[in-house]
Amino acid sequence: MSVSQNVIVLPTRGYRGFLFDMDGTILNSIASAERVWGRWAAEQGLDVEKFLPFMHGKRGIDTITSLNLPGLDPAVEAEKVLRGEIDDVEGIVQIPGAAEFLASLPAGQWGVVTSSPLELAKARLAAAGLAIPSMLVTAEDVTIGKPDPQGYRLGAKRLGADLSNVMVFEDVPAGIKAGEAAGADVMVITATHTHDVEGGHFRIPDYTGVSVSVANDGVITFQSRA
Template sequence: MSAASSSAFDKNYSGFLFDMDGTIINSIAAAERVWGDWARSKGLDVAAFMPTMHGKRGVDTIGLLNLPGVDPAAESQLIMEAEIADVEGVVPLPGAVDFLASLPPDRWAIVTSSPYRLAQARLAAAGIPVPRFIVTAEDVKNGKPDPQCYILGAERLGLRPSDCLVFEDVMAGIKAGETAGSDIMVITATHSHPIETGHSTLQNYENVRAHIDGDGLISVVRKAG
């Protein structure tokens, strides 16, 4: 059953799968500085382009533009290096550090469209340790919205996607989680406009905690008060 028809707050899960950017950390300022510079260098309409680059692998974002004479793999590599060098203002979402630290290390993973080195840099800047399990851009042939990443994330936990709750913030990731067969919790902290979704939503992690029951199943519980 999808979270669109059953609230994720009312269910227990064997594992949690977290997108990174916009879901456990806020890296928008840094990402938009680098991508904005790149878009201007290619003569793109920056304001129109920027909403399209969140939540997907850089190589996929560039490839979809079909720019003449532009090699998506080479360009995305240059952008990644620039993003690794610029982590100013990268911070954890409110409550995220404590929420993640309260989870059993073998029961959650990060599933990000970022390359591994960029994920390392941004997590370090936000004060979040690299978890035991992580799926990055290099681990999949097809990036979000393809479900491969979340299927792989569940496999690394030894679980089925349907046993996991996916935490996401953008449509490409939400679609990937849905297609994988997971319930979705939409994190809204970095949204400048409301996202239309039938899934459960959470602004950030300040007013929730993880509860682990006697069978080891995990749930998201609202804090009293």
């Protein structure tokens, strides 16, 4: 399914839990990430323009390992990139309406599942003015990163929710595939995209045009503000 910008497609059913990716989904860190990764890619002699779209949504160590660059230790290089990302949080902002939307959700029924390490996740959330969620799955919590569904399975387990009753919020193919492979419905956030993204069944540009209602039994349902 092709996901277009500025289009809202909401589910009519309700959910027991929401799981959010972080980068590109509740905050925009593209400029920061591409500055750091762009410098690293140039140092390795890679085609920076072709490389940058490839690295989004994945753990740094998975991205570097998949390149099979001779003479490089992926763990060492991933740590170098991580230090650079933690030091460079300039321009990181929340996706419009994200803070208000997250605050409207019932406690214990949502969390964040990110490919970022914990230290970087905390730095970026703080830079965007977003609180650290009580349920946070980071790169250290999984052995295989997105597009593998391990992170979302762990997130749902921590929420005590069945993945068939969970909505995953994502923005890039690796994350969309992870949510779908986990068995969850996927909401694609298109705010940071300049092109169509394949996958997902539902979509919103950002959080300004949607709200939720919570039933007495805890079921969360989307509502359009339009």
